[in-house]
Amino acid sequence: MKILLSVNGKQQSADVNAGDTLLDALRANGFTSVKDGCANGDCGSCAVLIDGRAVASCLVFAAQAEDYQITTIEGITGADQAYHPLQRTMLDAGGVQCGYCIPAMILTAADLLEKNPNPSRDEISTYLVGNLCRCTGYVKQIDAIEMAASVLRGEIDD
Amino acid sequence: MSKPGITTYLRPSSLEEAWSHVAPGDPTLRLLSGGADLTIHAPPEIATLVDVGRVLDRTIVNRPDGSIWMGAMATLTDVMEHPEIALLGGGVVPEMMVHVGNPLLRNFSTIGGHVARGKLSDVVPVLLALDTRIEFFDGEQQTALLQEYYDQGLHKLPHIVTGLSLPQLPERSAAAFLRFARTAFDFAILNIACRVDLGREQPDHVRIVLGATPRRSQRASDAEAIIQEQGLTSAAIQEAAVAARGEIWTGGGWVASSEYRSNLVEVLTRRCLQVVNERLETP
Numbered sequence: 090m091k092i093l094l095s096v097n098g099k100q101q102s103a104d105v106n107a108g109d110t111l112l113d114a115l116r117a118n119g120f121t122s123v124k125d126g127c128a129n130g131d132c133g134s135c136a137v138l139i140d141g142r143a144v145a146s147c148l149v150f151a152a153q154a155e156d157y158q159i160t161t162i163e164g165i166t167g168a169d170q171a172y173h174p175l176q177r178t179m180l181d182a183g184g185v186q187c188g189y190c191i192p193a194m195i196l197t198a199a200d201l202l203e204k205n206p207n208p209s210r211d212e213i214s215t216y217l218v219g220n221l222c223r224c225t226g227y228v229k230q231i232d233a234i235e236m237a238a239s240v241l242r243g244e245i246d247d
Numbered sequence: 248m249s250k251p252g253i254t255t256y257l258r259p260s261s262l263e264e265a266w267s268h269v270a271p272g273d274p275t276l277r278l279l280s281g282g283a284d285l286t287i288h289a290p291p292e293i294a295t296l297v298d299v300g301r302v303l304d305r306t307i308v309n310r311p312d313g314s315i316w317m318g319a320m321a322t323l324t325d326v327m328e329h330p331e332i333a334l335l336g337g338g339v340v341p342e343m344m345v346h347v348g349n350p351l352l353r354n355f356s357t358i359g360g361h362v363a364r365g366k367l368s369d370v371v372p373v374l375l376a377l378d379t380r381i382e383f384f385d386g387e388q389q390t391a392l393l394q395e396y397y398d399q400g401l402h403k404l405p406h407i408v409t410g411l412s413l414p415q416l417p418e419r420s421a422a423a424f425l426r427f428a429r430t431a432f433d434f435a436i437l438n439i440a441c442r443v444d445l446g447r448e449q450p451d452h453v454r455i456v457l458g459a460t461p462r463r464s465q466r467a468s469d470a471e472a473i474i475q476e477q478g479l480t481s482a483a484i485q486e487a488a489v490a491a492r493g494e495i496w497t498g499g500g501w502v503a504s505s506e507y508r509s510n511l512v513e514v515l516t517r518r519c520l521q522v523v524n525e526r527l528e529t530p
Contacts, residue, residue, distance in 0.1 A: 107253045
């Protein structure tokens with residue numbers, strides 16, 4: 090069946106099966122930053138923003154997504170390809186090791202900072218509970234999100 | 248992961264059209280609202296999905312009678328973050344909801360879909376303790392207490408959940424939720440929601456609901472009667488906990504034995520009532 094997905098502000102047609110998930114559809118259409126980790130709602134590597142809220146794309150059928158705005162990591166980069174503050178601070182703080190979980194983790198953090206611009210470390214940790222990382226101990230990533238929050242509040246330069 | 252057994256995806260544009268698909272009771276057809284359950288646990292016989300996302304409401308509104316109405320498509324996050332729902336019974340809804348999966352699930356899972364599923368739920372005991380009403384469509388718009396919806400088997404008949412209504416609680420009311428699980432991520436081995444409304448001297452309304460037994464939630468009526476008659480004294484709380492253990496059926500399995508769950512019934516009932524008592528004593 091043909092569906093119309095709106096990804097990163099652009100509408101595109103996708104040919105999907107009735108039982109395909111949004112994860113399947115995005116990866117089949119080139120959005121390989123959306124990682125197929127567990128496909129079971131456990132690891133969070135497939136998270137995207139759906140109307141601004143972080144959602145595991147493996148828990149959504151592709152056809153359901155027709156009515157929503159989907160954002161992948163490519164969609165939060167500035168128009169001039171400049172890094173989003175979360176991308177920059179994730180690198181600066183040493184939060185990236187193998188990198189597999191990072192796109193989803195940044196999108197989840199973007200969702201958090203949108204509704205809570207000044208989260209505590211506990212609040213960051215709690216909101217990331219569905220994003221698993223097997224390389225790090227999360228400390229550097231929480232550092233990075235705290236730094237990005239400061240940048241977005243205008244307290245420190247990017 | 249794609250579900251190859253699902254071959255048809257229907258997207259009705261009206262409640263009546265959705266009902267025309269559901270009414271015959273086709274066992275190969277399933278309603279789809281959030282989808283978290285069906286993407287992972289779709290039974291093998293399911294071949295058709297009926298997406299009700301364009302048919303049902305997502306809003307949460309205050310009604311003139313003081314109740315709070317939640318459209319079936321409201322996400323668990325919508326419910327958790329609603330400022331007035333957050334105040335009910337001393338904050339029992341967000342206290343519970345934070346244990347349901349994680350934000351990546353709560354941001355798209357719907358309250359209507361969750362209640363229609365009803366099993367392995369931390370949400371249902373709390374909704375039952377709050378005397379939540381359910382609204383559903385079975386050719387006509389119907390309403391029932393959520394307790395009746397489950398007890399009378401209405402949830403097993405063809406229907407479409409359209410909304411839920413949380414009644415206004417009296418000023419001197421407190422509720423609490425506790426769960427016991429092997430890990431924070433795991434389904435509860437046992438959970439409990441308690442609520443007590445205080446009259447002038449004694450409790451005039453008590454709810455003690457145990458879930459994950461592992462059947463659907465059960466009310467501990469004997470324990471409720473003890474608290475209603477004797478109040479929230481230490482002795483009454485202990486007596487109620489023992490009574491709950493005696494009246495609540497618990498099943499065993501690879502996660503926990505029946506005896507283990509039964510012991511947990513007593514412990515969690517006591518602790519939950521103690522939390523409610525503390526909240527009622529806190530100005």
